[in-house]
Amino acid sequence: MSATLLLAGAAARWATRAQFFCSGFIFATWGVHIPTVKLHYGINEAELGLAMLAAGGGALLGLTQAGRWIGRHGARRTTAACGTVYALLLAALVAMPGYAALLALLALFGVMTSVFDVAINTDAAQLEAQSQGHLMSSMHGMFSLGGMIGAATGSAALAAGIAPALHLACVAIANALVIGTAAAFMLPGQLTRSPSPEAGFQLPRGVLLVLGALAALGLIAEGAIYDWSVLYMHQELGSPQEQAxxxxxxxxAAxxxxxxxGDALRARFASASxxxxxxxxxxxxxxxxLLTSTPWIALLGFAGVGVGFANIVPVLFSAAAQVPGMAPARGIAAVAAAAYLGFMAGPPVIxxxxxxxxxxxxxxxxVAFAAALALSAGRVGSRR
Structure with missing residues (x-):
């Protein structure tokens, strides 16, 4: 019996890792094709920023419902439903009849992104609580690994001359299949349901407000890299799109x-440090x-930015899931709402x-937002 439970626990951990991987893969594919979308719809930077704002607005709307949906249906069912839709929406990125339809698509894309994100983080927090160890950073590592492989395969597809519509459709179908299959092995739904799923979204207050503000600073900057790094290399440094x-x-990758x-670092060092x-x-x-004009040095710099931002969100989300008197899904959703405000505002402002x-x-x-986060880190306290 114990061996069966151990196998089920291992399967649940790998299933959740697969969901984080797919989340990163899908998001990276969108990032790689931002120049494609810009060219396809004939829009400028300001209009592209507005499109990103639509996605951010949808994400914020999704966060107001994420805690309720997960409380009622559990993380597993929410992950399966929203994750599958999230993946399949990729296929429509360059199939919309015009700019207005693109805005609507990206708004729905944002809703599915945020609910899927809260669901898999809630599941990861429950797994971390069950194991009484640190798992959140490695779960988010799978997101980054998915992002790396998604970006690399996207670059290879562009270099090979594969039509963007075909590439997007293949990625959409493959990820939808993985998400649906992996969801069957996640934790049972009753472990992530809330005893009061009818309760609505709660604005972050107290500890959650502090965690949310720090997460917002981190995601403002991180989101800018996701949305603008490829275009920066292509437009400002003159790199071909496959190199960009x-x-x-x-x-x-970094x-x-x-x-x-990161989990070993979290066990050794105080969160603030x-x-x-x-x-x-x-x-x-x-x-x-930003100071170099050499593409390979810029790539090294982006790697350093990746290392710097790596453990900010895992630390803050894990802390949000452990706030006394708050269901993990609601704590994560409250902090994520503040974070997504930053994520929503940063890219269009840029x-x-x-x-x-x-x-x-x-x-x-x-640079400014990262510096502000460093100055404010002491508000987290000395918790390990």
Whole structure:
């Protein structure tokens, strides 16, 4: 019986890792094809920023319902439903009849992204609680690994001349199949349901407000890298698109490596110290990216940014899931809402600033936000 439970626990952990991997793969594929979307619909940086704002708005809307949905249906069923839709929406990115339809698609894409994200983080928090160890950083490492492989395969598809529509459709179908299959092996739904699923979304207060503010600072900067790094390499440094896609791959690969070692760091160092050091590294690395005109040095800089941002969200989400008197899904959703406000605001603000100045100048906001996170890290306290 104990051996069966051990096997079931191992299967549940790997199933959740697979969900994080798919989440990163899908998001990276969108990132690689941002220049494709810009060209396909004939839009400028400001209009592209508005499209990202639509996705961010949808994500924020999804977060207001995530706790309720997970409380009622459990993380497993929510993951299966929202994750499958999230994957399949990729196939429509370059199939919309016009810009307005693209905005609607990206809004729905954002809703599915955020609910899927809260569901898999809730499941990971429950697994971490059951094991009485640190798992969250390595789970997010799978997201970054998925991002790295998604960006690398996207770059290879562009280099091979594969039509973007075909590439997007293949990625969509493959990830939908993996998400649906892996969901069957996740924790039973009753372990992640809430005793009061009818309760609505709660704005972060107290400890959750502090965690949310720090997460917002991190995701403002991290989201800017996801959404603008490929275009920066392509437009500002003159790299061909297949090489420019390596900016995302470099960032994601370094982040994945750092996250797989992050659980050991979380066990050894206080959260405030780890967050402060991480944010300082991210700020310095991003400054290097913007000061160099050499593509390979910029790629090294993006890798440094990835290491710097690697453990910020895992630390904060894990802390949100352990707030006394709060169901893990609701704690994560509350902090994620504040984080997604940053994630939603950062990329379009950079787009508008790039329109009136340059993308290089606009990306100095990443340096500023990382520095602000370093200065504010002491608010987390000394918790390990």
């Amino acid at each position: 896609a390596l900016a995302y791959a470099s960032f994601s 982040m994945a490596a750092a996250r797989f070692g 780890l967050l402060r050091a991480s944010a300082c590294l991210a700020a310095a690395s991003m400054a290097l990216v 787009g508008f600033l790039a329109e009136v100045s340059s993308l290089t100048s606009a990306l100095y906001l990443v």
